[in-house]
Amino acid sequence: xxxxxxxxxxxxxxxxxxxxxxxxxxxxxxxxxxxxxxxxxxxxxxxxxxxxxxxxxxxxxxxxxxxxxxxxxxxxxxxxxxxxxxxxxxxxxxxxxxxxxxxxxxxxxxxxxxxxxxxxxxxxxxxxxxxxxxxxxxxxxxxxxxxxxxxxxxxxxxxxxxxxxxxxxxxxxxxxxxxxxxxxxxxxxxxxxxxxxxxxxxxxxxxxxxxxxxxxxxxxxxxxxxxxxxxxxxxxxxxxxxxxxxxxxxxxxxxxxxxxxxxxxxxxxxxxxxxxxxxxxxxxxxxxxxxxxxxxxxxxxxxxxxxxxxxxxxxxxxxxxxxxxxxxxxxxxxxxxxxxxxxxxxxxx
Amino acid sequence: xxxxxxxxxxxxxxxxxxxxxxxxxxxxxxxxxxxxxxxxxxxxxxxxxxxxxxxxxxxxxxxxxxxxxxxxxxxxxxxxxxxxxxxxxxxxxxxxxxxxxxxxxxxxxxxxxxxxxxxxxxxxxxxxxxxxxxxxxxxxxxxxxxxxxxxxxxxxxxxxxxxxxxxxxxxxxxxxxxxxxxxxxxxxxxxxxxxxxxxxxxxxxxxxxxxxxxxxxxxxxxxxxxxxxxxxxxxxxxxxxxxxxxxxxxxxxxxxxxxxxxxxxxxxxxxxxxxxxxxxxxxxxxxxxxxxxxxxxxxxxxxxxxxxxxxxxxxxxxxxxxxxxxxxxxxxxxxxxxxxxxxxxxxxx
DNA sequence: TTGAAAGCGCTAACAA
DNA sequence: TTGTTAGCGCTTTCAA
Numbered sequence: 206x207x208x209x210x211x212x213x214x215x216x217x218x219x220x221x222x223x224x225x226x227x228x229x230x231x232x233x234x235x236x237x238x239x240x241x242x243x244x245x246x247x248x249x250x251x252x253x254x255x256x257x258x259x260x261x262x263x264x265x266x267x268x269x270x271x272x273x274x275x276x277x278x279x280x281x282x283x284x285x286x287x288x289x290x291x292x293x294x295x296x297x298x299x300x301x302x303x304x305x306x307x308x309x310x311x312x313x314x315x316x317x318x319x320x321x322x323x324x325x326x327x328x329x330x331x332x333x334x335x336x337x338x339x340x341x342x343x344x345x346x347x348x349x350x351x352x353x354x355x356x357x358x359x360x361x362x363x364x365x366x367x368x369x370x371x372x373x374x375x376x377x378x379x380x381x382x383x384x385x386x387x388x389x390x391x392x393x394x395x396x397x398x399x400x401x402x403x404x405x406x407x408x409x410x411x412x413x414x415x416x417x418x419x420x421x422x423x424x425x426x427x428x429x430x431x432x433x434x435x436x437x438x439x440x441x442x443x444x445x446x447x448x449x450x451x452x453x454x455x456x457x458x459x460x461x462x463x464x465x466x467x468x469x470x471x472x473x474x475x476x477x478x479x480x481x482x483x484x485x486x487x488x489x490x491x492x493x494x495x496x497x498x499x500x501x502x503x504x505x506x507x508x509x510x511x512x513x514x515x516x517x518x519x520x521x522x523x524x525x526x527x528x529x530x531x532x533x534x535x536x537x538x539x540x541x542x543x544x545x546x547x548x549x550x551x552x553x554x
Numbered sequence: 555x556x557x558x559x560x561x562x563x564x565x566x567x568x569x570x571x572x573x574x575x576x577x578x579x580x581x582x583x584x585x586x587x588x589x590x591x592x593x594x595x596x597x598x599x600x601x602x603x604x605x606x607x608x609x610x611x612x613x614x615x616x617x618x619x620x621x622x623x624x625x626x627x628x629x630x631x632x633x634x635x636x637x638x639x640x641x642x643x644x645x646x647x648x649x650x651x652x653x654x655x656x657x658x659x660x661x662x663x664x665x666x667x668x669x670x671x672x673x674x675x676x677x678x679x680x681x682x683x684x685x686x687x688x689x690x691x692x693x694x695x696x697x698x699x700x701x702x703x704x705x706x707x708x709x710x711x712x713x714x715x716x717x718x719x720x721x722x723x724x725x726x727x728x729x730x731x732x733x734x735x736x737x738x739x740x741x742x743x744x745x746x747x748x749x750x751x752x753x754x755x756x757x758x759x760x761x762x763x764x765x766x767x768x769x770x771x772x773x774x775x776x777x778x779x780x781x782x783x784x785x786x787x788x789x790x791x792x793x794x795x796x797x798x799x800x801x802x803x804x805x806x807x808x809x810x811x812x813x814x815x816x817x818x819x820x821x822x823x824x825x826x827x828x829x830x831x832x833x834x835x836x837x838x839x840x841x842x843x844x845x846x847x848x849x850x851x852x853x854x855x856x857x858x859x860x861x862x863x864x865x866x867x868x869x870x871x872x873x874x875x876x877x878x879x880x881x882x883x884x885x886x887x888x889x890x891x892x893x894x895x896x897x898x899x900x901x902x903x
Numbered sequence: 904t905t906g907a908a909a910g911c912g913c914t915a916a917c918a919a
Numbered sequence: 920t921t922g923t924t925a926g927c928g929c930t931t932t933c934a935a
Contacts, residue, residue: 211616211701213912224922229914237920254699259673260612261912265927267560269609274653279641280855285634292628292655301670302653304623306641321650324608350603352560434842463842470844493783493812495819495844506629562928573906578930586904610928614911906935911928918923 212255221249232257263326268524272300272516273322273330275315277307281432282488283505287333287358290509298517303327310337311400316347329354329520331512336360336402354519354530356512361402367519367532369512373403376501376539377410380455380483383499385418387547389453389481392420394427395440395465397457404429404457407485411455426451430461437461441468452480453547459484459491459500466494466546481547487540497544504537511535561604570598581606612675617873621649621865622671622679624664626656630781631837632854636682636707639858647866652676659686660749665696678703678869680861685709685751703868703879705861710751716868716881718861722752725850725888726759729804729832732848734767736896738802738830741769743776744789744814746806753778753806756834760804775800779810786810790817801829802896808833808840808849815843815895830896836889846893853886860884 214232218225223246230238231246238246249255263269272295278284288304295302303325305318322330330353334340341360348355356367384392394411397404408427415422425447428440437456441464444451456462462484466476474480476496484491487502515533522530563581567574572595579587580595587595598604612618621644627633637653644651652674654667671679679702683689690709697704705716733741743760746753757776764771774796779785786805790813793800805811811833815825823829825845833840836851864882871879 211912214914215912225913226915226922227920230921233914239920242920256669256673258613258675258912259670260609260618260675261927262914263609263927264607264613264912264929265914267927271652279638280635282631282634285631285637286629288634288637289628289655292653293657296655296657301674303620304641304651304653306638306645308642320605321608324605325650326607326609434839438842460839460842463839467842467844467846490783490809490812490839493787493809493816495816497816560928564928574929575906575931576904579905582930588904591904607928610911611930612911613913613928614930616911904935907933909930909932911930913927915926916924919921 211258212253214255214257217246217249217253217255220253221246267326268328269326270300271303271325271327272513273303273305273325273327275305275307275318275330275332275334277310277334279306283486284333286505287509287512290506290511291331291333291513292509294510294513298513300328300513300517307334310334311340313340313343315343319347319351323352327353328524329356329516331356331358331516333358333509333512337398338400354516354523356516356519356533358508358512359403362534362536365532367515367534369508369515369535369537371403371503371505371508371537371539373406373503373539374410376485376503377407377455378414379410379539379541380407380485380501381411381414382418383541383543383547384453384455384481384483385414385420387453387477387481390420391448391451392426392453392455393444393448393451395437395444395454395456395461396427396429398431399429407455407457430457432458432460434460434464438464438468441465453482454480455483455485457485459486459488459498462491462498462500462546463494466496466498470495477545477547477549483547487542492544494546496546499544499547500542502540502542504540507537511537560607561602563604563606566595566598566602566604569602570595616675617677618675619649620652620674620676621862622652622654622674622676624654624656624667624679624681624683626659626683628655632835633682635854636858636861639855639860640680640682640862641858643859643862647862649677649862649866656683659683660689662689662692664692668696668700672701676702677873678705678865680705680707680865682707682858682861686747687749703865703872705865705868705882707857707861708752711883711885714881716864716883718857718864718884718886720752720852720854720857720886720888722755722852722888723759725834725852726756726804727763728759728888728890729756729834729850730760730763731767732890732892732896733802733804733830733832734763734769736802736826736830739769740797740800741775741802741804742793742797742800744786744793744803744805744810745776745778747780748778756804756806779806781807781809783809783813787813787817790814802831803829804832804834806834808835808837808847811840811847811849811895812843815845815847819844826894826896826898832896836891841893843895845895848893848896849891851889851891853889856886860886
């Protein structure tokens with residue numbers, strides 16, 4: 206590693222006996238350069254190891270081909286898969302990524318963050334923080350004077366906003382209806398924390414499915430966890446006490462479902478005959494739980510990809526000067542994956 | 555959202571009746587400004603909503619207070635926890651993050667990546683890609699003319715490089731010795747892909763622990779997986795065939811251990827009495843497998859934190875003009891977490 | 904304590 | 920096809 210001085214366009218120009226402009230034309234592949242000039246300049250560029258400064262370009266072009274990403278809960282599986290989709294699609298579309306992680310989920314103090322991105326000339330921002338509690342309240346104040354397009358992940362559809370979400374309500378319904386189809390009629394629910402929009406939606410789906418099937422519903426048939434396996438354990442214990450005869454349970458995520466299965470295993474509750482279990486998320490591990498877990502798969506990777514694609518469209522339009530952008534919404538449908546936690550394996554043929 | 559023009563230092567200066575210089579002094583908190591001037595300028599800054607352009611600053615200061623992060627395998631638990639550590643520590647130390655994800659693990663075509671970061675004036679780079687196969691070969695060519703400090707994660711210690719790694723060899727030994735202490739004497743191993751440095755190290759730890767204990771060792775006692783639960787399943791099947799009487803197994807990661815447990819559960823092999831199982835990684839779920847999984851915990855979050863701290867030290871020194879930096883190495887020790895997959899639960903007191 | 908001049912590395916707009 | 924001029928938004932240097 207050495208402290209070499211940057212090679213600038215100026216040095217290339219001098220060395221090749223042309224103006225900086227001409228060098229600029231070469232590196233930007235403009236047509237209006239004589240072939241022999243181009244070649245000479247190219248040669249000097251190679252020889253000197255010249256690389257244009259993206260910073261200087263950003264300054265003059267007032268854009269950086271960079272997207273700001275705000276994320277939260279990177280230590281969980283979901284957000285990191287979303288980020289995975291974001292990185293891959295951004296790469297494909299020729300954008301770089303500036304990343305910031307929020308420490309909590311519920312902050313409304315987003316102005317410094319936004320300013321930080323803007324001062325770095327990001328062309329757009331992906332708000333990859335799920336809607337929790339009042340953590341969208343800042344929208345009213347801050348959004349109006351934001352000078353780049355913004356896209357939100359995992360939140361309630363809202364007029365004027367570009368959003369990519371999974372249909373959690375549908376997922377909740379699918380899970381519950383599947384249990385009903387298996388002949389279960391006493392179906393409990395372990396939800397995520399109910400200040401989370403996703404948790405609310407899934408629970409509502411469960412509720413409506415029960416109502417539609419004319420099954421008995423009671424607030425005591427639902428317990429609240431915090432997504433962690435540990436909390437799932439506690440919630441399940443409560444449900445076992447409060448809902449005697451429960452023969453099916455829809456659990457808000459796979460991690461909590463894992464501990465449900467564990468306890469059932471430990472206590473000798475037969476899955477799926479005595480108790481059928483459906484999870485949510487579709488993490489790869491779920492196929493290797495014992496018994497393998499039926500779950501609602503949500504494609505978080507796709508959420509990330511779609512966010513980038515959509516945002517880039519918005520950015521392009523914005524850069525073209527279209528100031529009144531039509532917001533774009535995408536709702537991704539989840540998918541039911543049936544495994545042995547709800548359906549006994551067929552006897553081998 | 556509106557296409558408002560940026561407020562510049564120039565406008566603030568004009569409005570406050572001072573030079574741009576003075577405004578610059580105010581926003582940088584320089585002492586040499588008269589209190590009343592400072593106040594007047596501050597007021598104008600607030601009123602106009604002026605935010606300095608980090609881009610312009612980076613251009614003139616030749617640094618950006620930004621760190622470039624190269625990562626791979628974001629969809630796996632490990633890398634995303636490392637990234638989590640990186641984001642939090644970077645935030646704390648006042649640095650931003652430019653993120654790139656590598657598609658594969660074994661590429662040596664890193665020049666474009668490096669140039670991309672350098673053209674954006676990153677102050678340093680974190681290479682958060684584990685050592686796999688020959689994917690460090692580029693070091694010889696590229697490293698010499700890199701103009702910023704670089705730190706590597708998860709690789710063999712190498713002269714002249716700054717590195718943060720977990721002691722995988724030690725982890726392998728700890729796992730195996732723990733099994734031996736439980737009275738197991740026929741201990742198999744399911745490794746990760748053996749072109750991974752981490753997988754090699756863990757396996758070597760297993761081997762050496764067996765040799766030290768004078769236990770029989772044979773290449774057939776080890777099977778190779780690819781970290782996925784599915785591959786663990788296959789590897790375990792092979793081991794069951796090839797190593798009759800095996801009563802302990804050290805599995806290269808928790809995901810593969812999960813399927814080992816699952817198959818054992820399914821086939822009626824009693825854990826831990828007939829077969830004791832140790833995993834590696836210490837993912838939170840492992841506590842909720844059935845039976846709960848004994849595992850070697852590696853603190854990937856800490857790896858990320860340490861990487862940032864160390865890199866920032868290097869950056870500071872570098873910026874001070876110290877061109878011959880002493881490389882810094884950190885080896886993090888893993889930790890044995892004992893659960894019921896190796897040790898029968900005590901009868902309740 | 905303040906300001907003027909120069910310039911970071913590049914490109915847009917125009918002229919030649 | 921090429922070059923000149925101006926300037927993106929800021930800080931450094933030096934002089935006042």
